[in-house]
Amino acid sequence: MSDIMTSIPFGNLMDWVMKEHQQGAVFGVRRPFIADMDRSYEIFGRKLETPFGPAAGPHTQLAQNIAAAYAAGGRFFELKTVQKLDGKQITVAKPCITAEDECYNVEWSTELTVPQAFEEYVKAWFLLYFMAKEYGYGAVDGFQFNMSVGYDLEGIKTPKIDRFIEQMKNASDTPVFIACKRWLKKHLSRFRNLTECDVDAIPAQICNSVTVSTMHGCPPEEIERIAMYLLAEKKLHTFVKCNPTLLGYDFVRKLMNETGYTHLVFSDAHFKDDLQYTDAVPMLRRLRQAGIDAGLSFGVKLTNTFPVDIKAGELPGEEMYMSGKPLFFLSMHVARKLSEDFHGTLRISYSGGADAFTIHDIVDMGIWPVTVATTLLKPGGYERLSQMGRIFADQPAESFTGVNAEKAVLLIEKIKHKAYYKKLPKARKNRKNTKALPLTDCFMAPCEEGCPIHQDITAYMQLVEQGHYAAALRVILKKNPLPFITGTICYHMCMNQCTRRFYETPVNIRKNKLLAAQKGYKEVMDAPPQAAAATGKTAVVVGGGPAGLSAAYFLSLGGVKTTVMEKAAQMGGIVRSYLCDVKKQITADVIDKDVRLIEAAGVHLVNNVAITDLEVLQTDYDYIVLAVGAADAGLAKRLGSDAEPVVKAGQFYRQAGLAVDEKNRVQLDEQTAATSRSRIYAVGDGTRGISSVVECIRDSRKVADAILGSAAADTFIMADRRAVYSRRGILTEETAAACDRRCLNCDSYCENCVEVCPNRANIVLTVPGLAAHQILHIDYMCNECGNCRTFCPWAGAPYLDKFTLFANEQDMADSRNQGFVVVDAAKGDCKVRLQGEYLEYIIGTGDDRIPEKLRHLMGLVVREYDYLLIR
Missing domain, CATH: 3.50.50.60 (FAD/NAD(P)-binding domain)
Incomplete structure (x- = not known):
């Protein structure tokens, strides 16, 4: 397949939003966040309903990504970095992301051309305004876009980047802005709340702020020149992204060892080449004063990712960039040092391993906006933002009065002693099984695959949660005659495979089994399992x-x-x-x-x-x-x-x-x-x-x-969809209560590949007559980042092995995936590739060469998901 992403026309994106919204979701987000329009933060002279959003990276590269993040609760969008090298000029090794525990990546800026990136951001701008007004998700001026540019002043001054900056400051005359506005006006009859006046009021100033992204090794004088140029010449509120190497090699090595990340390999090379802390402080003082003189905000973004050596083949190449939990410790220590030296006056924007467990404390110390990436790359995906939104729902939106360095110290100490933020002392067992990923019906419970007796875990977990202990015990006894012993001392290999380990901690399956045994024992003993008819043996x-x-x-x-x-x-x-x-x-x-x-x-x-x-x-x-x-x-x-x-x-x-x-x-x-x-x-x-x-x-x-001559039959109980989806994306530790109610019921709704894909390139389809859901891979939305492979419990990778929709025949020819392309939607003409063989197929007709389930799936796409068909 090709790793080149194709831009989705604005009309298709709008159709997607409106049709999916009728089913209670937007770009896969089922729990849309409704902001309180009477309260908001303020930064860069604009309102901000929540003090967080997606970081510059995979979640802000395409319009649909930004729209999904907004629906989930993000309101501050640090757009993916643009630079003079773009499109095919950039060679990114693939796969480029893996986020199983801490996150690693080998890409750094948008893979689109700069003009393409601009169009994505403008389309996203219109999508967010539409959702705010039409669906009441928030105020139409309650969110902000933040440019990210790099990596040297010469590149930023090139006509291509300069045009990008100026158009982001005022997009009114650009073809994409005009086209989006025209589309909305043409389809006003389809809207309930959005009016022509609303469309005309959509501001053309997409951005009035910028984050300077500098590569490792950028000289301090170059960083200062870039920031001075953006403040003085471009009149933009400016933040400079700093590197964790400011802490020095010895401090970082000691800190990583103390927190369990001894496996990270890095030399002192970047520490020597990068900006030194002694140079950073006076430079930042000068830039802060320049911002004051210009009547603009100046601050720092903490921090960039941290470069480490590739030693275990995690990704292709020799060096990768680390983020996530270990980066939290590094970034927070940089924040502590700068806050102490600036007495809390230096404005700090944060992006270093934040998640729902830490974001309140980060904002409480005066550090915001907070942007996140690693947490969104794990199961739950964009939905994790909705939990963050609820955290701030009842909090006052206070103005910036400074950063409290003492609170930073307290947060570091609190998190330092939490097992969740430390690397496990030994590598976890590979969660993936050895079975090929099927084209359809791929939902399965990894815990049951990891259990040597294939205990029907999700079935009895549901019964325990509902208080049906005897029924749960009867399910257990079908395959396990020692529930008390295994509920007490089992090595719980099932828990090693639990999807929740990518959230915080595995579901305590063993405890729930023992609970079923203890509370269901008497009733089961009164009516024990009945033996089959005597065999005479x-x-x-x-x-x-x-x-x-x-x-x-x-x-x-x-x-x-x-x-x-x-x-x-x-x-x-x-x-x-x-x-x-x-x-x-x-x-x-x-x-x-x-x-x-x-x-x-x-x-x-x-x-x-x-x-x-x-x-x-x-x-x-x-x-x-x-x-x-x-x-x-x-x-x-x-x-x-x-x-x-x-x-x-x-x-x-x-x-x-x-x-x-x-x-x-x-x-x-x-x-x-x-x-x-x-x-x-x-x-x-x-x-x-x-x-x-x-x-x-x-x-x-x-x-x-x-x-x-027989085997035990499996017990399957279809989980309640609403209950399952209410848990997706919610980080919560096991409580002291007897029953652990955090099970995600993966055998009913395993949608990890959908949730962890930033681009929405894996989607869920409910196909009439088939099992609860099916996964379809969208070729033209995928850049082969590989993140879905990490979290799929099967041996394969969804972006390679799931049934795939192609935009055109050439894309199909460039790929090895099994899938189809709709040649003529009106006639239902399709070209299908199965097992390397090309087949002609007309929707609605029988064809024994194509499995019935795939015929149903293709027919559904043409009938109800036509917005996925682009040219």
């Missing part, structure tokens, strides 16, 4: 640990009369003898409840019986399941201390003349097999070495399925 399980108990439970429910023989006085195996008696990680009463659940399923439990000869068992039982654990008492020291067992159970099998195959079935020699009517299986730690309880349950399920 019998089984004996040797060993009453987690593996043996689980195998017996599944066999009994499957209609096999099952007995467990355990040499110890109590069931529980290593969980009781070691984790309970020695490690004190679990109590005996918890284990006893699971044992009683096993008995309630019809399993006969026998203690104090040591099996030393399998021959007698082969005579009495159809099936034998060996679950002797990691060490057999006759061959190894019992696990009653911290000493490791000296003999694995697998060796016990071999010494007994038995071998375990890949299906956990014990293979007998020919003579024994010929005389035995039993089929012997091995399960648990004896076959794999010491493992987790849940892995033992998984192996036991496999053995039971092999014997029964």
